[in-house]
Amino acid sequence: MSEPEHVKAVKAKLRDTVARLLGPPGDLLELRRLTAGATKATWAFTAQIGDTQQALILQTSIVSSRPEGTAAKSDDAKTAPAKLPTLAGEDDAAMMLVAGKAGVPVPQVRAVLTADCGLGEGCIMDFVPGETIARRILREPRFAALHENFAQQCGEILARIHAMDQASLSFLMPLDGARQIALYRDVYDSYDLPVPALEVAFRWAEDHLPAVARSTVVHGDFRMGNLICGEQRIHAVLDWELACVGDPMQDLGWLCVKTWRFGGVDAVGGIGHREDLFAAYERASGIAVNPAHVRFWEGWGCVRWAIICLIKGLAHRSDPAQRTVEAFAIGRRMEEPLFDFLEFLREEKAAKVCGYR
């Protein structure tokens, strides 16, 4: 079977890049595109470097990031859809380097791509063995031991992420709750698509935003699917492009959003309990977790995912490369989190009536 042209092109450039940045000869013994990741192209490959064959990952951005990491609101917002700020290239790699130093399990970054590589923005990392596909992690019996302490590990890892040094990550956008809600509302407004359920959701978020006690580095997309899992432990935290500086509790809430349970029953990625997540976070960080505060971010997480579905579903309007079955299918998923949000409101109301909050 002959290789498609775009694979051949990547192969030639990648070989030269490996030889130059990691060491000669750089011959590729295997190159395959991985399915995971809708905003990034991820390739797994094995390269001959000196006497050794090394398993590596090439990650390149598909979505171009905003210049200078500026806020989404701009004068052209009426004609072009507003975008979420995303990290790419060097900044994404810098996140992983700093995270690694803070004790967060991340792939070792081996080289950051430069313009003359011709591969776009991105980096080359060590291949981390394990599983990211949630369906398998939830259902295959070999992950039983992981299920036992998944929530606890997430709590410990998040505590380390939230202790990462902000000073060395000056490119991170400050995005407290109010700014985040305003940013996502701007994105929604820029599509000029009336969705009454989103109007209710934004109103709720603005009315219920908790006062913030702390502002830390936030991963922004810490969830099942973005974690490489072994049978016992989480081996690596991926997908740092939505990182920002803000309320750390949003990472705990996002992790519990129903979409990221992938059909599992339990709140934390479908396989762990909130209580274990909170207890481990408190032990590791020394900071108390207010469950009602996290719960806000879980509700907001539904809204946020709905907006991301909207962005992906309509991305083809401004970017022909997004005219894919996958992107269109994500657009059709917008009602899932909106339905979950209404269920969330019902649960909150019932909880209030029962007087526990």
Next chain:
Amino acid sequence: MPISLASAPDLLAVVREFLETDVVEDPSISDDKRFQIRVAINLLATVERELRLGPAANTAEEDRLTALVGAEGSLEEKNRRLSGAIRDGAVASDDPQLLDHLYRTLVDALRINNPKWLGG
């Protein structure tokens, strides 16, 4: 249109079945492609459900919207009016009639887009 064989729903179904039985299981297909074919199969099934359930869902949604914001205009215009009313506070965002409407609308949409999301 004169009678054409087969009907649109049957055409969609037969294409979907072809992809399901003959294409997706082909061992020479890469994992990446196989994933995309599975997504395409799901999209065809979505269109099949929309052809079946869409008209009644739209009618029901429009009737509820009329009760909330009046009969004038298209379905989209009514949604625009309701969205504006929620935003400027003319309709309270915790109004039970509004929430009931949104819930029914989302349930009907999920019956088309992803019935499994509703459970049971």
